[in-house]
Amino acid sequence: MEYKPLSGRDFPRFSGIKTFFRLPIANINEDFDVALFGLPFDGGVSYRPGARFAPTSVRDYSSLGRSFSWSRGVSLFDTLRCADIGDCPTVPISREQTYAKIENFVTQLTAAKKKFISVGGDHSTTLPILRALKNTYGPVGLIHFDAHLDTYPAAWGEEFHHGSFLRHAVEEGLVDPTRSVQLGLRGPLAGGDDLDFVRKHKIPRFTVDDIRSKPLAEVCKNLPKFPQGPMYLSYDIDCLDPVYAPGTGTPVPGGLTTYETQHLLRALDVKTLVGADIVEISPPFDLAGLTALAGVDAAFEILCLMASGHATP
Helix, strand or coil, rough: CCCCCCCCCCCCEEEEEEECHHHEEEECCCCCCCEEEECCCCCCCCCCHHHHHHHHHHHHHHHHHHHHHHCCCCEEECCCEEEEEEECCCCCCCHHHHHHHHHHHHHHHHCCCEEEEEEEEHHHHHHHHHHHHHHHHEEEEEEEEEECHHHHHHHHCEEECCCCCCHHHCCCCCCEEEEEEEEEECCCCCCCHHHHHHHHHCHHHCEEHHHHHCCHHHHHHCCCEEECCCCCEEEEEEEEEECCCCCCCCCCCEEEEEHHHHHHHCEECCCCCEEEEECCCCCCCCCCCCHHHHHHHHHHHHHHHHHHHHCCC
16 A cells, blocks of 8 residues: 555545545554554543544644645655554543553554554543553653643542643653653743642743744754654644634643744654654634644644654664
């Protein structure tokens, strides 16, 4: 099989079976490099639900995706063989069962030596993904785009929610804080002690103010480099300002633009990106598909990162 998108010049983009980037549907054990899959779960949200519908929406709008990266001069799908492998199974009324299914699903991917991008779901779904990755790679480095720190304490007596995945990931030894960075953070916070965890573990962070205080080219030049070891990228769509991503679970004004995130993603120096997720897209609150389109754009840039460092850890 040729793992390339259906051409929009041969078959109109508004037609056909909706897959990520119009790629072929495949099973895990077929001979391709990167799996794209949906993760329809929003049982960890604290405000707006709806992220369970993100895989469907992003598949739809990814029909507008293209193959050639103008900025990189790379024909993406000539470099990487990519496929849509469907959705990870979930149980909408059970976080515990869903976590187990996610961990098992990603474990199958890593056993098949596949890189991947998970699309959809709230940010709590990143934790079982990281648990599966640790079993293969050990602790991974983390590139985390988000408005929020996601190192927050339990909410309503529940430890596991979309604002606590990173705290648990660090405490469980899934993530190496010394090979990690957070981008797009902004306030207000519930209290100054919200910063205690990231300060204790010395996780480098770039707030929106940090990014806006200097020319974007200078900020991009000074991003941390990750030349060694397996890395994971978690892209919460609420890193963007609600003007660009209105359809999200917990919108925060004063965020990044799509232009800024494009350049930040292109500037990352990552040799081995083994996986990524795009989370917190909530189609019921989206306007004209703006948030889904932003997710498609992020997925394209992340695939380009994988292509630029296409190597086995």
